[in-house]
Amino acid sequence: MNIFESMSKIDRRIIYLILFIVATVPFLFKVEIPMKPTSDVVEAYNFINSLPEGSAVIISADYDASSMPELQPMLTAILRQLFSRNMRVLVMSHWALGVPLAQKAVEEVAREYGKKYGVDYVVLGYRPGLQAVMVSMGKDIPKTFDNVDYKNRPLKDMPVMQGIKNYDDIGVIIGFEAGSVGDFWAQFANARYGARIILGSTAVVAPDLYPYKQAGQIIAVLGGLRAAADYENLVHHKGTATYGMTTQAFVHFLIIAFIILGNIGYIATQRKRRS
Amino acid sequence: MHLSTSIWVWVAAFFTLAIFSFLYKDNPFYKFAESVFVGSSAAFAFLNLWFFDVKPKLWDPIASGNILAVIVPLILSILMLTRFIPQIKWLSRWAIAFAVGMGAGLGIVGMLNGYLVPQLKGTFLPLWVSGDLATTVNNWFLVFGTVFTITYFYFSKPIKGKFGAAAKVGIVFIMVAFGASFGYTIMARVSLLIGRIYFLLHSWLGLI
Structure with a gap:
């Protein structure tokens, strides 16, 4: 040989x-290798910054532990931006295992910024049904979640939910996608209700989401670990994504x-x- | 070096290494980890179905005496289960027809309104953007890339001559798309490896 x-x-x-x-x-x-943030990440960052303080933002954690290395740092970095801008954060998921992961991230970052549950953020939890849930949220978000949070506490008593009825009251939906849920956000929440959407995804999923960006159905695609590292860079808080890159x-x-x-x-x- | 004192971190490290051991060759540690994963996934799927679907949507209303509110889904569920009784299994078709109808209704609206029409609109781009050469070139790629790629998937005419040449250009665009997807897939898989290595070095061994 x-x-x-x-x-x-x-x-x-x-x-x-x-x-x-x-x-x-x-x-x-x-x-460490120096990196310049990609245009999509900058677009997402600038869009969130352009929202008025106190805007409501939906975080949809549609992933589980197998996609944590890519999506958890991305979520944590975006939460830092949201809480530093005093946004109201509504956490939900179309994947049952996404809820505890997102909850872990939101509680950690909320502690850093002195944010309180029910006042600055709420965990709505998981509801099965995917497209049906998205369509239902377009009509009535609290009702979709049976008017309670993930621990069955009434949403009407929470200041964070005041004035929130449907997508019209939401500044932006930020989906963290390890599967095809991102497609449905664009196809239902955007096409039917005109919801504004940013999709963060694993690198495998990202190429499937770019056509939505090109057609103007979503604001930006944050693809994989690179986007997570770029976001950490923009919020000036280096984490696992930066070192991982x-x-x-x-x-x-x-x-x-x-x-x-x-x-x-x-x-x-x-x-x-x-x- | 600062080894973790958490039993769960050690359990996670054991399963990580057990799965990685397959890269050398199949072995009992890998088999054990694989079996635990399959078993716990099945148990989770069952509990997930019970606690998020059956219990809140069907069982709780029945238990609280509000059976009328769920009478239709209850009947459809029972009809679905008739598949296991050969004499009356045809009844399950009604429940399946309902599920298919609902799925098709949501799917068709979603596909047409949320995918096909917006994506078509997305290709109606100007082929000359004054003072912006980069956008002009991008638009040419997008418009003609779409046309040539669709040409490749047009099967009602033999792919030869000028038509065949256009289809061949379509193949180039498809190959570029596959390449980009493959690159992204490598990035994703390496990210998973990085996640595990970070866990082993940071959370378990305390080396970083």
């Missing part, structure tokens, strides 16, 4: 080992190197076989 054949047949376990080492080193040595860059270089090596090996082997 010559060198080219070896290059196209590297044992996958060696590749995993190298990948693991390359992914670990930037964390251990705290390497350095690792991301290192691993991308490694994968590109492996793709090139694999292809050189493949082409060389093919030529040898033909001759």
